[in-house]
Amino acid sequence: MKLTQGCFSFLPDLTDDQITRQVQYCLTNGWAVNIEFTDDPHPRNTYWEMWGLPMFDLQDAAGVMMELAECRRVYGARYIRISGFDSSHGWESVRISFLVNRPPQEAEFDLVRQEVGGRAIRYTTVRRQVAHAST
Amino acid sequence: MLDVPYATTTEHSETHFDLRKEAEAAGITDTLQQLEQELIGLRPVKSRVRQIASLLLIERIRQRAGLASAPPTLHMSFTGNPGTGKTTVALRMAKILHGLGFVRRGQVISVTRDDLVGQYIGHTAPKTKEILKKAMGGVLFIDEAYYLHRPDNERDYGQEAIEILLQVMENQREDLVVILAGYGERMTSFFASNPGFRSRIAHHIDFPDYAEAELLVIAELMLKERGYRFSAAAREAFERYIALRRTQPFFSNARSIRNAVDRIRLRQADRLVSDLDRMLDVGDLETIDPADVLASRVFSGGADVRSAKP
Numbered sequence: 001m002k003l004t005q006g007c008f009s010f011l012p013d014l015t016d017d018q019i020t021r022q023v024q025y026c027l028t029n030g031w032a033v034n035i036e037f038t039d040d041p042h043p044r045n046t047y048w049e050m051w052g053l054p055m056f057d058l059q060d061a062a063g064v065m066m067e068l069a070e071c072r073r074v075y076g077a078r079y080i081r082i083s084g085f086d087s088s089h090g091w092e093s094v095r096i097s098f099l100v101n102r103p104p105q106e107a108e109f110d111l112v113r114q115e116v117g118g119r120a121i122r123y124t125t126v127r128r129q130v131a132h133a134s135t
Numbered sequence: 136m137l138d139v140p141y142a143t144t145t146e147h148s149e150t151h152f153d154l155r156k157e158a159e160a161a162g163i164t165d166t167l168q169q170l171e172q173e174l175i176g177l178r179p180v181k182s183r184v185r186q187i188a189s190l191l192l193i194e195r196i197r198q199r200a201g202l203a204s205a206p207p208t209l210h211m212s213f214t215g216n217p218g219t220g221k222t223t224v225a226l227r228m229a230k231i232l233h234g235l236g237f238v239r240r241g242q243v244i245s246v247t248r249d250d251l252v253g254q255y256i257g258h259t260a261p262k263t264k265e266i267l268k269k270a271m272g273g274v275l276f277i278d279e280a281y282y283l284h285r286p287d288n289e290r291d292y293g294q295e296a297i298e299i300l301l302q303v304m305e306n307q308r309e310d311l312v313v314i315l316a317g318y319g320e321r322m323t324s325f326f327a328s329n330p331g332f333r334s335r336i337a338h339h340i341d342f343p344d345y346a347e348a349e350l351l352v353i354a355e356l357m358l359k360e361r362g363y364r365f366s367a368a369a370r371e372a373f374e375r376y377i378a379l380r381r382t383q384p385f386f387s388n389a390r391s392i393r394n395a396v397d398r399i400r401l402r403q404a405d406r407l408v409s410d411l412d413r414m415l416d417v418g419d420l421e422t423i424d425p426a427d428v429l430a431s432r433v434f435s436g437g438a439d440v441r442s443a444k445p
Binding site: 052 | 239240242261264265267268269270271272273303307310311
């Protein structure tokens, strides 16, 4: 099952060239680009680990791609995403976020339905245990 | 380089090229002309810049003609005495390379040892990488590069910075251009102890000292930029000033001239203010009189007259 989170996730995975262009778009807009990775891509997990510091004052995407290559080398078996943070007044938030790396064995989730008092229904997203969790 | 498609074979290769048109389209003619006008002297530097520009132009055309083309190595080292224009040319170089499309952004990140080398273990690599990332797509100018290497301390973190630099210089040649600058002899010994650096740098450019006539032209150019001019007598006095100053210690070419020009402006202002009852016209404000030049300590044996003697 292909994990769909963030921008472009319903498209085929971006190639490095396409990632470069997206990153360059972020830099041209003056956003700080971050690289984050995780082995727990639960949709409610907003706290991914950061690869180094956010990259401020960059002019060219090559610098981000250099870090991404390094991050992939170390954490190639995890999810990696790139996000662009816009610090300008009124925004002060993440403007773009997209996956740039998936593990060979994607994480899978089940939706568990639970009936509670007054026939109300609760749903929980539960990670399906893969037979060989070796990440 | 992003703008030019990388393909080595285009669909229908062109066979004829109008070189003049190509050069003008790339902005080479303008850039070189500007270089010629704004930089005085520096023959070997200019001829090398012209060669590089030509190579880049031909390389671009070759690419379109479907001939094999490899991105040229553009890392440079500028050596020369103080004040010979190394930093100025480095800034200009970024503009030229950007104009020719061989660096994508054209920014110059000017750093020294302090910006690259950390204070404790594990501090250097992130620091150097940070700078490299900022310089991507532009020019990284490392001033006084020999300070990176401290031969007396083998555990110096400078070596770590050098290794990271070399790696990026080799692997990401199309992403950034590194320019090392420093005084001649010390750079030579720096390269001798880091042969990897020497071989990765394609262009070793030596900046010659300025001749007296060139220094005078530089002084006049500086004055013109600041809205002043020499009177005929002052010009003659300044010629003598240059001849004297060159023989005195701590002479650093154009930088000494710039300082002299700034002090002359001070003295000129002082001279004008000393007579408050006088009506000034524009000519007075912009003219440098011989008195402003001749008041310099250079004519009385030099600013360092005491320290120069043993």
